[in-house]
Amino acid sequence: xxxxxxxxKQLRKKFERQAECDDSYYDLRESRKWREPPxxxxxxxDIRLRSTNFSNELIEEAKKILGDALQLCxxxxxxxxxxxxxxxNTHGGHWQCVVGRNFGxxxxxxxxxxxxxxxxxxxxxx
Numbered sequence: 781x782x783x784x785x786x787x788x789k790q791l792r793k794k795f796e797r798q799a800e801c802d803d804s805y806y807d808l809r810e811s812r813k814w815r816e817p818p819x820x821x822x823x824x825x826d827i828r829l830r831s832t833n834f835s836n837e838l839i840e841e842a843k844k845i846l847g848d849a850l851q852l853c854x855x856x857x858x859x860x861x862x863x864x865x866x867x868x869n870t871h872g873g874h875w876q877c878v879v880g881r882n883f884g885x886x887x888x889x890x891x892x893x894x895x896x897x898x899x900x901x902x903x904x905x906x
């Protein structure tokens with residue numbers, strides 16, 4: 781865990797982020813945290829569409845949800861969970877989301893979108 785002390789504001793923000801994104805399970809993955817807070821290093825404007833078969837409305841929704849996830853969540857697992865849960869709840873079906881810096885994939889999805897932001901790839905599909 782972190783050895784430096786956090787201010788009350790930082791603690792409140794951390795707990796709000798955990799409550800919004802997922803369980804405290806992800807605290808075990810401190811080494812996976814980005815060096816800077818996501819809102820400073822990864823901006824909504826930097827999200828790039830790589831490929832998709834989504835409609836324009838779904839692309840914009842996925843981009844907005846990814847932007848929200850980048851602001852609220854601190855690690856890849858939380859971002860993937862946030863996006864998956866949103867699409868499961870709003871569009872039904874069994875959505876999957878992969879977020880990471882270095883992975884290979886070969887998928888045959890019905891619907892998919894692939895974004896990049898900085899060196900991070902995000903694939904949302906079902």
